Amino acid sequence: MNSCHQRFPIEDFRKLRFRIFTIGYVSEGESVLGVIDDGDRHLYSFVIDSYQIGDENDSAFNGTLEKIRELGISSIDAFIWTHPDTDHSVGIQKLLSEADSEARAKIFLPAMLSKELDMTDEARAGMDYLFEHYNKGKKYNMSMVVKNPSVTHCDHKLTFEERRSGRKITAEFYFLAPCGARLLRNTCANQCFGLNRLSIMFALRINYFDYLFCGDLMGDDVQFLDKDFLKNVSFVKIPHHGSSHTRQLPQLMKMQKVADSIATTTTFSKCNLPEEEIIRIYQSLCGNVYSTSEGSHKYGCIETDFNIRDLSCNVILSGNAKAYV
Numbered sequence: 001m002n003s004c005h006q007r008f009p010i011e012d013f014r015k016l017r018f019r020i021f022t023i024g025y026v027s028e029g030e031s032v033l034g035v036i037d038d039g040d041r042h043l044y045s046f047v048i049d050s051y052q053i054g055d056e057n058d059s060a061f062n063g064t065l066e067k068i069r070e071l072g073i074s075s076i077d078a079f080i081w082t083h084p085d086t087d088h089s090v091g092i093q094k095l096l097s098e099a100d101s102e103a104r105a106k107i108f109l110p111a112m113l114s115k116e117l118d119m120t121d122e123a124r125a126g127m128d129y130l131f132e133h134y135n136k137g138k139k140y141n142m143s144m145v146v147k148n149p150s151v152t153h154c155d156h157k158l159t160f161e162e163r164r165s166g167r168k169i170t171a172e173f174y175f176l177a178p179c180g181a182r183l184l185r186n187t188c189a190n191q192c193f194g195l196n197r198l199s200i201m202f203a204l205r206i207n208y209f210d211y212l213f214c215g216d217l218m219g220d221d222v223q224f225l226d227k228d229f230l231k232n233v234s235f236v237k238i239p240h241h242g243s244s245h246t247r248q249l250p251q252l253m254k255m256q257k258v259a260d261s262i263a264t265t266t267t268f269s270k271c272n273l274p275e276e277e278i279i280r281i282y283q284s285l286c287g288n289v290y291s292t293s294e295g296s297h298k299y300g301c302i303e304t305d306f307n308i309r310d311l312s313c314n315v316i317l318s319g320n321a322k323a324y325v
């Protein structure tokens, strides 16, 4: 994978913050918007997955796009598509044609994503859009994410340099899943596997603290994660909507003595997710747990604003989002 390094001169570290918007719709569908800013300017933004409600592209409602407009972000810097399950894959074309109209963003896709996979028309349309706009002519803005268990290296790096002091703070993307060896074994054995097995999980390590975005990583795939990334955790986007198939992750975090982090998840009502038991486990580990839920609004948004230097966090819930107490 091509590594990439971007540098940002800034005035004052004290104002540097990382805002995470966990967006979930009424019955299913999620997307996450991440924005690093210095209080005045947006420095870097990325979107994980896409979902929208409504039939036609023009009348469809895309909460991520609403937020991007509201924040005045002219174009996003990266799009990470964790896996092609429908609840993560609707409206990719609309999202990117507006939020990255010149197709300059860096795209991260799970390795093994191919036309042969059994996916819905929406997901297929999203995949076609990405290959058509980001893999055309001499342009190749796509990275196929795969992780080999023995090495975790930084795949994408941002450096913020404070002008007056010359000090630096880095933000690094480390992709932790999917595990290449595991995928290869499944494919070679011609095993039929669910699309969740492809799911990307990554850590954004800012100033030595990790923000974990777990996609729909499930089951014993967790055993291949680099444990180094489960220690200084500030934030965890709970994998697979808090299903009981994911309890291995909080168990591992407990062994690594994670405390005082913030956890968010989204609802997936067909399967009654998130599960109460999993929420309780995260509560014992993290203290503060938030979820979107069913309700009268079109969607819910959990905004977690971290001050990068002192790790204080301001939480703003809107629409169908709620806190567990």
Ligand SMILES: [Zn+2]
Pocket (backbone or CB within 6 Å): 085, 087, 088, 216, 240, 241, 268
């Ligand atoms: Zn999902």
